[in-house]
Amino acid sequence: MDKVIQKKQWTLKKVFSLGGAGGLLLLLLIYSFFGNSSAKLNVSQGKITIASVQKANFQEFIVVDGVAQPIKTVFLDIIEGGRVEKIFVEDGYQVKKGDSILKFTNTALQIDFMNRESQLLDMINERQTTQINMRQNELQTLNELADIEYRLKQAKRNHRRDSQLIKGKAIAKQVYFTSKDNYDYQQRKFELAKRSIKQNTMLRAERLNQLDASIQRMQRNIGLSQRTLDNLYVIAPISGQLSTLKAEVGESKSPGENIGQIDNLDGYKINVGIDEHYISKVYTGLKGTFELEGKNYELVVKKVYPEVQSGEFKVDMEFLKTIPAKIRRGQTLQIKLQLSSSQQAVLIPRGGFYQATGGGWIFVVNPNGDKAVKRNIKLGRQNPHYYEVTQGLKLGEKVVVSSYEGYENIDQLVLQK
Numbered sequence: 001m002d003k004v005i006q007k008k009q010w011t012l013k014k015v016f017s018l019g020g021a022g023g024l025l026l027l028l029l030i031y032s033f034f035g036n037s038s039a040k041l042n043v044s045q046g047k048i049t050i051a052s053v054q055k056a057n058f059q060e061f062i063v064v065d066g067v068a069q070p071i072k073t074v075f076l077d078i079i080e081g082g083r084v085e086k087i088f089v090e091d092g093y094q095v096k097k098g099d100s101i102l103k104f105t106n107t108a109l110q111i112d113f114m115n116r117e118s119q120l121l122d123m124i125n126e127r128q129t130t131q132i133n134m135r136q137n138e139l140q141t142l143n144e145l146a147d148i149e150y151r152l153k154q155a156k157r158n159h160r161r162d163s164q165l166i167k168g169k170a171i172a173k174q175v176y177f178t179s180k181d182n183y184d185y186q187q188r189k190f191e192l193a194k195r196s197i198k199q200n201t202m203l204r205a206e207r208l209n210q211l212d213a214s215i216q217r218m219q220r221n222i223g224l225s226q227r228t229l230d231n232l233y234v235i236a237p238i239s240g241q242l243s244t245l246k247a248e249v250g251e252s253k254s255p256g257e258n259i260g261q262i263d264n265l266d267g268y269k270i271n272v273g274i275d276e277h278y279i280s281k282v283y284t285g286l287k288g289t290f291e292l293e294g295k296n297y298e299l300v301v302k303k304v305y306p307e308v309q310s311g312e313f314k315v316d317m318e319f320l321k322t323i324p325a326k327i328r329r330g331q332t333l334q335i336k337l338q339l340s341s342s343q344q345a346v347l348i349p350r351g352g353f354y355q356a357t358g359g360g361w362i363f364v365v366n367p368n369g370d371k372a373v374k375r376n377i378k379l380g381r382q383n384p385h386y387y388e389v390t391q392g393l394k395l396g397e398k399v400v401v402s403s404y405e406g407y408e409n410i411d412q413l414v415l416q417k
Helices: 012-039 107-167 173-230 353-357
Strands: 040-044 050-052 054-058 061-077 082-087 100-105 233-235 240-243 258-275 287-292 295-309 312-319 332-338 343-349 361-365 371-376 378-382 386-391 398-400 412-416
Touching: 061 240, 107 173, 258 332, 353 361
Parallel strands: 040 412
Antiparallel strands: 050 398, 054 343, 061 258, 061 332, 082 100, 100 233, 240 258, 258 312, 287 295, 287 332, 295 312, 343 386, 361 371, 361 398, 371 412, 378 386
16 A cells, blocks of 8 residues: 655755845845945034036135344344443444444453454564664674774785795795695685675575564564454444343443344345245245235245245245335244146035045035035145145035034935934
8 A cells, every 4th residue: 555755845955045035134234234224424514515627727826924034134142242231222223334332341351352462563673673682783793804804905915016026036946835734724714704794694585584483473463452352343234223121230241142133124124934745835035915905915935945844844925016105023924925826627626634634535416416525636735725636536516515513434425314
């Protein structure tokens, strides 16, 4: 008799099929719940700022603060120290070049100068005495030479006579040899005397030259000492306004100490501090403008200081044409420094998004206006109003330019009204 076999409801194949479908469904549910929530964010349109990508004239510039300073300032540093004896001009007054500002006293310098003068007088007297003695010795030597020459002539005459007489055997040979020896002796003595006079003359001239050189050297030293004494007077090197005079009568000052400055107020320069980020873009000849009392004034960079301190470097700017009549020393001015000429460029307004993205990406609003999708871009130059777009955006597109705080890991903004 045949046996009825019941069909199995759950086969192994069916279990695996249902398990795979359930796992896939579970994965889809997890992705839709967790994955999309981390990539999307609902944002109210009233809490963000949307701007259009546009093409317009663009000029790269920065706004910096500059301080008005005199066109030329000369610092008054003491050359020779001492005690302040007298002040001729008070702080804040106008001075002319060559005016005496104050006088120092320095007893040590004055005594040294007097000692040098005494040494010079002693040296001059020594030279005069030496010259007198030399002339007396020279006269004495010349007299001796004259005597020697006289005896030489006598000896020559006697020798010539005896030479004739010895031929006729009129005199003894001893007499002849005596006169000959005397003549030779006198002749030799005369030559030695002339040589001695010549050497003495050279020695006297050399000695006088040495004394003259010593006198000239001492005169130069006295000249330096005199200029040192002159330095006890502080003289105005330029015409201008005496500023910050730091000296009181009776006060002692050291060499090299600064006691003030003189400002030439015939013109002004503007000293500007600029962020070191722009050091490669700033050079002499760049122009800038500022507004004062409703008028615009032009400036030009005249000097760039390469040293960077506290994240800034300095430049000096001078006026191109007109100098404001009411500008004052130390006045702060807000200057628009032009880093490039005006050119057509693709632009987006500046906004808080840059702090989070560094200009590397931005949220672009879709044509329907209900979403903003993250997109990589590239920005170029900038000014206080706009960024230049060099890659990633098209004209007419809309972008979110407000702050991206909390959006760093979001790929898409869902814009809600």
